[in-house]
Structures are given as C-alpha cells and as structure tokens.
Amino acid sequence: MSENFARRPTWVEINLNRLADNFHSIKEFVGSGIEYMAVVKADAYGHGAVPCAQALEKAGIDWFGVALPEEGLELRKNGIKSRILCLGGFWEGQENFIIENNLTPVIFQTEKARMFDRASKKAGLTSRIHVKIDTGMGRIGVRWDQLGDFLRELKKLPHLEVEGIMTHFASADDLDENEFTQGQIDKFYRAVEIFEDYGFFPKYKDLANSPGAVAHENSRSNLVRLGGILYGLGGDVLPRGIVKPKLEPVMTLHSKIAFLKEVPEGETVGYGRTHKTERRSIIATVPIGYQDGFVRSLSNCGRVLVNNQFAPIVGRISMDWTILDVTDIPRVKVNDEVVLIGQQNGLSILAEDLARQIGTISYEITCGINRRVIRNYVESE
Numbered sequence: 001m002s003e004n005f006a007r008r009p010t011w012v013e014i015n016l017n018r019l020a021d022n023f024h025s026i027k028e029f030v031g032s033g034i035e036y037m038a039v040v041k042a043d044a045y046g047h048g049a050v051p052c053a054q055a056l057e058k059a060g061i062d063w064f065g066v067a068l069p070e071e072g073l074e075l076r077k078n079g080i081k082s083r084i085l086c087l088g089g090f091w092e093g094q095e096n097f098i099i100e101n102n103l104t105p106v107i108f109q110t111e112k113a114r115m116f117d118r119a120s121k122k123a124g125l126t127s128r129i130h131v132k133i134d135t136g137m138g139r140i141g142v143r144w145d146q147l148g149d150f151l152r153e154l155k156k157l158p159h160l161e162v163e164g165i166m167t168h169f170a171s172a173d174d175l176d177e178n179e180f181t182q183g184q185i186d187k188f189y190r191a192v193e194i195f196e197d198y199g200f201f202p203k204y205k206d207l208a209n210s211p212g213a214v215a216h217e218n219s220r221s222n223l224v225r226l227g228g229i230l231y232g233l234g235g236d237v238l239p240r241g242i243v244k245p246k247l248e249p250v251m252t253l254h255s256k257i258a259f260l261k262e263v264p265e266g267e268t269v270g271y272g273r274t275h276k277t278e279r280r281s282i283i284a285t286v287p288i289g290y291q292d293g294f295v296r297s298l299s300n301c302g303r304v305l306v307n308n309q310f311a312p313i314v315g316r317i318s319m320d321w322t323i324l325d326v327t328d329i330p331r332v333k334v335n336d337e338v339v340l341i342g343q344q345n346g347l348s349i350l351a352e353d354l355a356r357q358i359g360t361i362s363y364e365i366t367c368g369i370n371r372r373v374i375r376n377y378v379e380s381e
C-alpha cells in the first residue's frame with residue numbers, strides 16, 4: 001500500500017537491520033561452510049516476505065524456503081534471484097510456472113515426480129528437485145523405510161535431477177525428546193544410503209530447522225532451513241537453558257490512544273460486561289482488535305506499554321477496539337503511543353509473552369497480525 005493518505009495509527013514496525021543482524025549472529029554461531037535457507041513462508045511469518053527476502057538476500061542468504069509455489073512466484077516478481085525451495089511441494093497445474101521462474105519443488109509422491117518430469121521434458125530441460133523423507137514427523141514426505149518403490153520410479157524419470165534430500169524434525173525444540181530427534185537423524189542418514197544404493201547422490205542433505213540448527217549440532221549437515229530465529233522468535237522455539245545466538249525481535253506492534261474517559265467505580269466496560277471498575281478509573285480505547293490479529297483471548301489478561309509503563313487490557317477485545325485501564329499512567333492523553341509488542345524504557349512485551357498467555361507459540365502471533373495493520377519497514381543505509 002503506497003497511497004499516501006492519513007491512516008489509522010495502528011502499525012507494525014519491521015526492523016530489517018535486526019533481521020540481518022540475527023542472520024549474521026546465527027551464522028557466526030552455527031558456522032560457515034554450510035548454506036543457509038531463510039524460510040519466508042506465510043509472508044515471512046507475518047513480517048512481509050518481499051522486504052524480508054530483499055534484506056536477507058543483501059545480507060548474503062543462499063536460499064529461500066516457501067510453503068507454496070505461489071509464494072515463490074511473488075519473490076521472483078519482486079526481483080529475488082537466490083534459489084527458492086517450495087517446501088510443501090506443488091499442486092497439479094503449477095509445474096510450468098515453477099519451471100519458468102526457476103523455483104525448486106520438494107517432491108514426495110511418484111505422481112508429482114512424473115508430472116514434473118513431463119513438464120521439464122516439454123520445456124526441454126532437466127529440473128532440479130529435492131525429495132522429502134518422513135523420518136518421524138508423520139506429515140508429508142516419503143517414509144524413510146518405504147523408499148524403494150519411490151526411487152525405482154524416480155530412476156525412470158530422466159528429466160529430473162535429485163539435487164537435495166531433506167527431512168523435518170518433530171521435536172527438536174524439546175531436549176527431553178533428544179533420543180527421538182537423534183533417531184530422526186539416524187533414519188535420515190540411512191535414507192541417504194538407500195538413495196546412494198539407487199545411484200542418487202544429492203548435493204544437499206538438510207534436516208535442521210531453527211531448533212535443529214542451534215541445539216543439535218549433528219543435524220546441521222550442509223544446509224540449514226531457518227525460520228523463527230531469523231525473526232528473533234527464539235524464546236519459545238529454542239530449548240530453554242542452552243547456549244544460543246543473540247537474537248532481537250524484528251517485529252513490534254504499535255497503536256495510539258484514540259479516546260480517554262473517566263469511569264466511576266462499579267461500572268462495566270466492553271462486550272459481555274466482563275470487567276467491572278473497582279475504583280474511579282481512566283479508561284483508554286485503542287484502535288486495534290481481533291480482526292487485526294490482536295487475539296480476543298488476551299481479553300482481561302494481556303497488557304500493553306503506555307508512557308513507559310504497563311497498562312492492563314480490561315474487558316473483551318472486540319473486532320476493532322481494545323480497552324485499557326490507564327488510571328495509573330501519569331499524564332496520559334489521547335494520541336499517546338501504545339506498544340502492544342515491543343519495548344519501552346527497558347520494559348518489554350514479546351510475541352512469546354502473548355503466546356504463552358494464550359497457549360500458543362510466537363509464530364501464530366506474528367503470522368496472525370492481519371494485513372489491515374500496515375507494515376512500516378525500518379532499514380538504515
């Protein structure tokens with residue numbers, strides 16, 4: 001949205017310097033000599049795939065990972081030149097634009113392999129593909145112990161080159177599951193041997209997501225696929241109590257007080273009358289609601305920052321409005337900034353904090369900030 005008119009003062013700030021800093025900090029921690037994939041699916045976990053990919057490409061990332069081929073297409077249309085892996089495979093009919101835009105599909109079904117081979121033949125070329133192995137996630141991927149049929153079919157498809165083999169961890173963030181994670185790693189390398197028995201020697205062998213790369217050194221192999229930690233969301237997807245790279249949150253969420261009023265003791269505010277004032281109170285209304293992704297389950301339990309202090313959310317969060325008790329905030333006035341995710345005066349509210357309060361993970365919070373909330377990108381030269 002580039003139109004220049006006055007808007008509701010509710011915005012997300014995306015700090016692209018921090019994104020690049022996180023990448024460099026992770027690279028220093030994990031090591032050089034391997035390749036790095038930035039996973040920018042789901043609009044870069046709500047941070048904006050195109051600007052994030054542009055910043056990361058400048059910072060020297062090797063690969064991008066997307067869930068859908070159409071997400072890869074968006075990156076290409078915006079000038080991204082690095083390799084792009086479509087982690088979720090593709091749907092029938094997408095073969096041609098995948099080939100034309102130099103996207104690389106993950107494949108785990110013989111029918112899809114045949115489709116992609118046919119399309120590649122028609123285009124007069126051999127296409128690189130990555131094969132996904134299921135070693136314990138139980139989701140997409142050829143089961144590691146049922147590779148034979150798949151590989152026999154793959155042998156018959158001369159227009160495909162198996163460039164990569166990958167798997168995905170189910171519990172790399174949970175150190176109590178270390179044995180399971182190690183089992184996934186073992187099964188993966190067993191699968192690599194089976195590939196080799198069939199004459200496939202893929203260049204890339206990748207397993208690690210964010211917690212894999214940080215907490216399971218032996219899963220780094222020659223490519224790591226990083227999502228959450230690039231965005232600074234380490235608090236709930238990395239195991240507690242381990243040595244980790246320094247990370248800074250990339251996204252902050254802001255609004256401004258739209259309306260202030262004094263309310264006597266004993267009155268209720270908001271839908272369902274779930275909050276009753278226990279004293280004469282100053283009540284602020286802020287223009288953000290659950291439609292924006294400021295989830296309703298934070299009603300009566302979340303808090304925000306106003307004038308360098310915490311202020312509690314009172315009453316139900318509605319579609320477009322959130323109500324605060326700002327009685328204890330000195331000199332509060334209309335248009336004062338409200339920080340819903342971010343820092344003020346050394347106090348902070350992380351996406352991880354909101355997630356914990358409502359029983360989810362930080363990814364769901366940042367992904368959920370609706371496109372009605374404008375994104376402001378900060379990047380120093």
Ligand SMILES: *Cc1c(COP(=O)(O)O)cnc(C)c1O
Nearest residue numbers: 039087168209210225226227228
């Ligand atoms: C989403 C995803 C990742 C990134 O996971 P993070 O926990 O955000 O690092 C890596 N690999 C695959 C296959 C994914 O789908």
